Amino acid sequence: MNRRMVIAVDGPAGSGKSTVCREAALELGIKYIDSGAVYRALTWYLLKVCPDMAACGEFPEKIKDLIIIQRFTPDGGSRTFVNGEDVSEEIRTERITGSIGVVSDDTGVRNFVNTLLREWSREESVIMDGRDIGSVVFPDADLKVYLDASVDERARRRISEYEEKGKTVDGNAIRNQIIRRDREDESRPFGRLVKNPDALYLDTSAMARKQVVDWLVNAVLNAMETR
Known part of the structure; x- marks a missing residue:
């Protein structure tokens, strides 16, 4: 890729964003940034230093000096x-999942994360995938x-993920x-x-993962040609 590009991928939980973005980034030879992992990491840290979230005080004050790094692996992860x-x-546990909402809804936390994401994308x-990457971050x-x-398809995918781990849900x-x-x-x-309104929309309900990855790669290549 000859020039710097930022590709913002948004969508609801369970739509396959992270997996598709990782594989597309690997094929394109560019960096994948997992914005959700940053919020999970902050939640992990806050629970560590302040197990009672309700009595934790101002989140931004507690995280302002944190050093968060994402290192990218050869497989695109x-x-x-x-x-x-x-x-x-540790950030993929049910405890983190159950607590992340109160952290990610904090305006100061989101400003902290958005600044970090922009720094990581500067060079x-x-x-990058998330829920507000194209509307707020970039x-x-x-x-x-x-x-x-669809809700039914996202539920099916989530159930399959649990079953692959040997869990019954x-x-x-x-x-x-x-x-x-x-x-x-x-409604956050x-x-x-x-x-x-300026985003390309794709319903992946009836598509295999490889089809979605190919679609995203082609969309990026087409965007390169027209800019």
Whole structure:
């Protein structure tokens, strides 16, 4: 890729953004930034220093001196470090998932993360996924994409992920969680999930992962040719 590009990929939880972006970045030879992992890392740290979130005080004051780094692996993935400690596995636990909402809804936290994401993207081309990448973090991104999928398909994918790990889950509960998460993400006070009018839209419900990756790679290559 001859010139720096920022590719912003947004979409609801479970739409396959992270997997698709990682694989597309690997094929294109550019960096993938996992914005969700940054919020998870901050949640991990805050729970570590302040287990009672309600009594934690101002989040931005506690995280202002943190050093968060993402190191990228040959397979297109990434590892997340907080003050030199690899927390990549710990940030994927149910405890983090259950607490991340209160952290990511904090305006000061989102400003901290957005500044960090912009710094990471300053020198080279990146693909970054989230819920407000194209609307807030990079409103002038070279390419904006919105990946979507039906609630039923996203529930099926989530159930499959659990089954691959040997876990049995309640399908109806997973579906209801996704519906609730959509409602929350679309009504958050800051950084809510929106479909940008200038974003390319793709419903991935009936598509295989490789088809979506190929579509995204082609969209990036087409954007390169027209800019």
